[in-house]
Amino acid sequence: MELKIECDEIQTLSLDHHGLVASVCKDLGIAEKIDALISNQDKRRVVSPGQAVVAMILNGLGFTNRRLYLTSQFFETKPVSLLLDDDELTADDLTDYTLGHTLDEIYDYGASELFAKVAFDVAIEQKLLCANNHLDTTSLTVHGEYEELREEGIEVIEITHGHSKDHRPDLKQAVLSLVVNGPSGAPIFMEPLNGNNSDKVSFQETIKKVNAFKKQINVEREFKWIADSALYTKSGLLKMNDFTWLTRVPHTIKEAKTLVMTADSEIAWEEQDHGYKIAPFTSPYGGIQQRWLLVFSQQAYNREKKTLDTNLDKKDKALKMALWHLGNEVYTCEKDGLKALKKLKKKHPLYVVKAEIVEIKKHAKAGKPKAGETKIVVGYQVVGSFERNSVEIENVLNSKGRFILATNDLDSENYTDEQMLKEYKEQQKVEGGFRFLKDPWFMVDSIFLKSPKRIEALMMVMTLCLLVYNIAQYKLRELLKEKNETLPNQLGKQVKNPTLRWIFQIMEGVSIVRFLKNEVIANLSDLRKKIIELFGNTAMKMYGLMVT
Numbered sequence: 084m085e086l087k088i089e090c091d092e093i094q095t096l097s098l099d100h101h102g103l104v105a106s107v108c109k110d111l112g113i114a115e116k117i118d119a120l121i122s123n124q125d126k127r128r129v130v131s132p133g134q135a136v137v138a139m140i141l142n143g144l145g146f147t148n149r150r151l152y153l154t155s156q157f158f159e160t161k162p163v164s165l166l167l168d169d170d171e172l173t174a175d176d177l178t179d180y181t182l183g184h185t186l187d188e189i190y191d192y193g194a195s196e197l198f199a200k201v202a203f204d205v206a207i208e209q210k211l212l213c214a215n216n217h218l219d220t221t222s223l224t225v226h227g228e229y230e231e232l233r234e235e236g237i238e239v240i241e242i243t244h245g246h247s248k249d250h251r252p253d254l255k256q257a258v259l260s261l262v263v264n265g266p267s268g269a270p271i272f273m274e275p276l277n278g279n280n281s282d283k284v285s286f287q288e289t290i291k292k293v294n295a296f297k298k299q300i301n302v303e304r305e306f307k308w309i310a311d312s313a314l315y316t317k318s319g320l321l322k323m324n325d326f327t328w329l330t331r332v333p334h335t336i337k338e339a340k341t342l343v344m345t346a347d348s349e350i351a352w353e354e355q356d357h358g359y360k361i362a363p364f365t366s367p368y369g370g371i372q373q374r375w376l377l378v379f380s381q382q383a384y385n386r387e388k389k390t391l392d393t394n395l396d397k398k399d400k401a402l403k404m405a406l407w408h409l410g411n412e413v414y415t416c417e418k419d420g421l422k423a424l425k426k427l428k429k430k431h432p433l434y435v436v437k438a439e440i441v442e443i444k445k446h447a448k449a450g451k452p453k454a455g456e457t458k459i460v461v462g463y464q465v466v467g468s469f470e471r472n473s474v475e476i477e478n479v480l481n482s483k484g485r486f487i488l489a490t491n492d493l494d495s496e497n498y499t500d501e502q503m504l505k506e507y508k509e510q511q512k513v514e515g516g517f518r519f520l521k522d523p524w525f526m527v528d529s530i531f532l533k534s535p536k537r538i539e540a541l542m543m544v545m546t547l548c549l550l551v552y553n554i555a556q557y558k559l560r561e562l563l564k565e566k567n568e569t570l571p572n573q574l575g576k577q578v579k580n581p582t583l584r585w586i587f588q589i590m591e592g593v594s595i596v597r598f599l600k601n602e603v604i605a606n607l608s609d610l611r612k613k614i615i616e617l618f619g620n621t622a623m624k625m626y627g628l629m630v631t
């Protein structure tokens with residue numbers, strides 16, 4: 084007897100890695116924390132603000148590059164009620180209006196304040212809050228026109244042209260300021276800023292806001308602030324100097340430039356791991372007594388030397404052409420030729436230009452000269468050659484791979500030079516966060532929302548995605564170390580530090596199959612089961628490995 088199955092009797096839903104993301108969001112209490120802060124008094128409302136944000140996080144960490152207005156489409160083939168922990172919800176409930184309204188509510192509450200309250204709460208609960216705050220900014224490309232909205236007097240970020248860290252000065256942008264803290268590299272503060280923002284100004288303001296917020300929620304821990312050279316200013320950092328800081332010193336400062344150019348033989352280097360050398364100094368720059376640490380990185384030196392060699396090859400060709408053009412010019416007097424030669428030499432300090440001014444002599448009249456008629460000077464030409472200035476190039480190379488760190492923590496016993504270098508190198512955590520946010524397969528590689536208010540709110544949701552991702556990856560890696568277990572990386576090698584992005588790819592293909600009143604989760608291999616178990620009980624329930 085042939086078994087006939089109607090189309091509506093069987094359904095397949097993609098669970099993939101989304102169950103892991105949803106379980107992390109639930110374990111961290113993202114939806115509950117947001118709902119507790121944003122009032123949800125409308126009884127007719129189907130999707131709460133917290134659920135809407137988790138839906139956007141699931142979309143963002145779906146790595147499908149779907150725009151916000153396609154979130155409903157994203158969930159059409161997903162088990163919405165399971166992922167959002169609500170039996171009544173369907174994909175049709177996650178409309179553009181619902182999600183857009185939630186973004187408006189985030190803006191009305193204050194994107195930065197809402198994020199900070201959720202992030203600090205999560206960091207404290209998970210025991211991930213530490214003393215070091217890493218601060219940096221990045222630019223995000225924005226499409227649209229916003230003049231009309233600004234004329235209405237709405238206090239929002241200004242979408243405009245500015246210094247583009249993506250090297251796209253032709254496009255308008257907004258700037259995202261990010262503070263990353265703790266071993267997981269999770270963000271604890273974010274702030275949308277104007278597209279023409281200056282880090283030298285915003286860094287100081289961000290530090291004030293975070294320190295004020297910390298007092299507001301009664302966090303007693305004192306923070307050390309770590310940032311790049313934009314933090315190091317006389318009018319900002321050195322004028323305030325009311326917190327502990329570690330930053331890079333700009334080479335534009337005369338004292339710093341002199342130190343960086345110091346001959347290698349005059350520096351008492353201390354060898355470090357991974358090709359680093361350090362040498363301690365002190366400085367009273369800006370009227371503040373501070374420790375300076377001169378750092379040499381062999382890796383940076385090799386990279387900068389390669390760049391210099393490439394540039395010198397280009398300059399060789401350019402100088403050769405410039406001398407050819409100079410040699411074809413005819414000057415009315417020797418002084419003009421010398422002036423042009425001096426100008427050329429000034430443009431090429433890494434070269435020794437050898438040249439002389441020669442007279443151009445011709446007979447006074449055209450045609451065959453008369454016997455005994457002498458030539459007269461009719462002009463002057465520059466005849467020259469060049470070679471690289473080995474001494475100057477050596478001086479330039481001497482400064483390559485070097486930079487200076489500064490701190491106002493003068494206790495070198497409890498805060499060693501080695502710690503200074505280690506903590507500054509961890510600045511890459513915030514830079515890694517920006518790379519994550521700008522991944523074209525993430526939620527957005529550029530923002531297409533037409534409202535600056537919603538852009539601010541979406542930047543908050545994007546940063547929540549980063550928080551969820553970084554904490555999940557950190558906890559997975561720590562558990563693997565604790566259990567002395569491994570997972571395969573992309574090359575099949577067993578490792579204790581897999582990327583969460585790769586773990587998500589392993590989970591592709593896990594599905595929920597519903598037939599009549601029966602439901603089964605398909606494609607759960609032993610490896611996938613192991614991954615789910617490492618994520619804990621909430622994930623195991625999500626994937627049917629534990630009875631609820």
